[in-house]
Amino acid sequence: MAVSSNPKHDEPISKLDDLLEPFHEAIKPKSAFRIGTEAEKFGISLSDGSPIPFEGPRGVRAILAELADRHAWTEEAEYEGGEVIALKRAQASITLEPGGQLELSGAPQENMHQTCAEFRGHMAELREISDQFGVAWLGLGFHPFAKPADLPWVPKLRYGIMRKYLPTVGSRALDMMQRTATVQANYDYDSEDDAMRKLRISLMLAPVTTAMFANSPFMEGRRAKELSHRAWVWLDVDNNRSGLLPFAWEKSARFTNYIDWALDVPMFMVKRGSDVIHNTGQTFRSFMKDGFQGHRATKLDWETHINTLFPEVRLKRTIEVRGADGQQTALLCALPSLWTGIFYDEQALGKAEALASKLNFPAVNAARSDIAEHALRAELQGREVGEWASELLAVAMDGLHRRAILSRDGADETVHLAKLQALVAKGQTPADALVEGIDPAKDLYTQVMQKGLV
Numbered sequence: 305m306a307v308s309s310n311p312k313h314d315e316p317i318s319k320l321d322d323l324l325e326p327f328h329e330a331i332k333p334k335s336a337f338r339i340g341t342e343a344e345k346f347g348i349s350l351s352d353g354s355p356i357p358f359e360g361p362r363g364v365r366a367i368l369a370e371l372a373d374r375h376a377w378t379e380e381a382e383y384e385g386g387e388v389i390a391l392k393r394a395q396a397s398i399t400l401e402p403g404g405q406l407e408l409s410g411a412p413q414e415n416m417h418q419t420c421a422e423f424r425g426h427m428a429e430l431r432e433i434s435d436q437f438g439v440a441w442l443g444l445g446f447h448p449f450a451k452p453a454d455l456p457w458v459p460k461l462r463y464g465i466m467r468k469y470l471p472t473v474g475s476r477a478l479d480m481m482q483r484t485a486t487v488q489a490n491y492d493y494d495s496e497d498d499a500m501r502k503l504r505i506s507l508m509l510a511p512v513t514t515a516m517f518a519n520s521p522f523m524e525g526r527r528a529k530e531l532s533h534r535a536w537v538w539l540d541v542d543n544n545r546s547g548l549l550p551f552a553w554e555k556s557a558r559f560t561n562y563i564d565w566a567l568d569v570p571m572f573m574v575k576r577g578s579d580v581i582h583n584t585g586q587t588f589r590s591f592m593k594d595g596f597q598g599h600r601a602t603k604l605d606w607e608t609h610i611n612t613l614f615p616e617v618r619l620k621r622t623i624e625v626r627g628a629d630g631q632q633t634a635l636l637c638a639l640p641s642l643w644t645g646i647f648y649d650e651q652a653l654g655k656a657e658a659l660a661s662k663l664n665f666p667a668v669n670a671a672r673s674d675i676a677e678h679a680l681r682a683e684l685q686g687r688e689v690g691e692w693a694s695e696l697l698a699v700a701m702d703g704l705h706r707r708a709i710l711s712r713d714g715a716d717e718t719v720h721l722a723k724l725q726a727l728v729a730k731g732q733t734p735a736d737a738l739v740e741g742i743d744p745a746k747d748l749y750t751q752v753m754q755k756g757l758v
Contacts, residue, residue, distance in 0.1 A: 317592055317601045320560075323567075326607055327499065327559050330621035332492055337648060338412030340490035340622060341419050341640045344405045344630050345441040346450075347434075353449045353749040356404065358456040362437045364404045370433045371398065383578035387459050396422070402463045403455040403482030406430075406441070412490075415709045416644055416717040420637040427633055440753070443636065445520030445534035445629025447483040448752055455482045461580045462612070465572045469584040474541040484534045485630035487517070489640035490622035491647045500557050501657070502623045502647055507548050508660035510616035510627045511668055511675045512696055515689045516724065517628035517639060518679035519734040525748050531735040534629050535676035545569045546614040548672075550665045562619050567592070572612050574599050623647070634723060635734060641720040645700030645707070652703030659695055679733045690731050697721065697728055 317323065347356040347364060357363040368391055372379050377391035377398065391398040395411035408426045413419045427441075434440065442448065447455070457463065463481065470477030493499035506513075518532035530536045538546060551561050567589035574581040574596055583596050588609050592601045610620055618624040628639045646656045667685050674682040680690035704717040711719070727733060742751050 315603050317603060317606060322603060323563050323606060324559055326621055331495060334494055337492040339419055339640055339644055340412045342407055342409045342488040343636050344401055344407040344485035345443050346405055346447050346485060347439050347441055350438045350440050355450045355455050356439055358404055358458055367433055375429050382461055389458060389460050400458045402458055404458055405485050416637055416641045416720050417711045419640055420720055423636055443630050443632040445485060445532055446523055448522035449525050449749060451524055452478060452482055462572055465582055470542055476537040476540045479537045480541045484537055487628050487631050487636060487639045489625045489643050492622060496559055503552055503617055503619050505657050505660050506617040506625050507552055508663050509696060511672055512689060512692045514627045515675050515679040516693045519629035519631055521735040521739050527744060530677045531679040531733055532629055532676045539672060548669055549615050553665050566610055566613060569613060571609055637720040638724040641717055642700045645703035649703030649706050652699050655699045680731055693728050697725060
């Protein structure tokens with residue numbers, strides 16, 4: 305059972321360069337660019353749709369043990385003697401979100417064909433065990449059936465602190481933790497200019513991304529008001545550490561601007577081995593200056609902190625695009641394909657930048673609630689969001705065509721956007737397709753499962 309450690313992380317922070325280090329160390333040549341994809345899903349009992357527990361013979365912990373035993377994953381605890389809450393195999397990992405959502409963080413891949421093959425393989429491994437356990441996995445942005453009391457809490461140190469702290473700053477924080485799921489994609493950068501440009505463009509277009517991938521129209525066994533209930537939840541989680549980062553919309557923004565923002569976000573904790581010191585009222589800037597209960601800020605503390613920031617697009621050792629609902633396997637590769645076509649083709653990046661430049665922060669920020677509710681049919685600066693989405697999708701498709709990376713069947717990477725393109729062409733999101741034919745007078749569980757949401 306592995307417990308990860310890195311002696312370098314224990315080094316104290318003494319200067320600005322220490323804060324810049326994670327971002328500068330991540331800079332790499334374009335030839336080394338990769339795609340990293342993360343996808344979360346809800347485990348439910350096939351008998352009645354109830355969420356699976358953490359413990360027990362058919363719980364999440366037992367599923368992790370079976371994956372390790374059958375498929376050569378290595379079990380990982382957060383600290384020596386702690387619960388197994390993750391699996392590792394080469395550069396991929398399987399982790400747990402607070403409510404037991406299972407997440408595959410795929411290995412960095414060169415192209416989308418490899419990414420999709422990896423996720424199909426993951427689902428095949430999981431299906432073998434799930435069939436035996438009577439479990440199904442839902443690719444949705446919000447749990448369609450469970451109430452908060454129905455869900456477990458994963459015993460990860462950070463989650464216990466977040467569970468207590470976040471409700472003091474956001475009314476929907478616990479829903480975010482337990483009942484949401486997402487697909488995220490990670491991209492490399494070859495310079496500070498490149499990183500901040502990608503961050504700026506994707507933040508400006510993040511609500512368009514959210515609309516395209518709206519896929520959470522149900523809650524607690526009934527139709528939700530929103531097509532993306534997950535996106536609505538995120539509007540009141542912790543506005544100190546989430547949102548669209550207006551400072552990053554400026555072309556002059558640098559790593560130091562992101563650092564300045566991060567330094568003034570309250571921390572969650574200070575972690576020393578298996579010891580966790582709750583520290584939810586202090587900014588990292590204050591922690592660097594004054595310490596906390598005799599502890600001084602280290603490089604590990606800083607990396608931990610920047611990974612507890614939740615903007616719609618996050619800067620870390622990659623650019624992480626975060627604003628999409630969880631998806632069925634058939635659409636899972638669409639989000640990373642979309643941004644691969646934009647980020648990894650210079651012409652497409654320029655066109656996306658031109659499209660984004662037509663947007664302004666006040667209008668986009670004000671439209672987020674309407675976008676959560678109506679998705680592509682919401683209005684954004686005098687146009688339906690679907691029009692913005694169509695343009696962005698066309699830019700990505702062209703970028704993937706120019707990459708000209710073919711599968712064994714001779715298809716380029718646009719094949720992974722085909723289903724999304726067909727939906728957007730009809731003015732639909734995955735959520736629109738889900739609610740078609742749903743009879744509110746009939747049992748939602750039976751109707752939802754007939755749509756095959758794995």
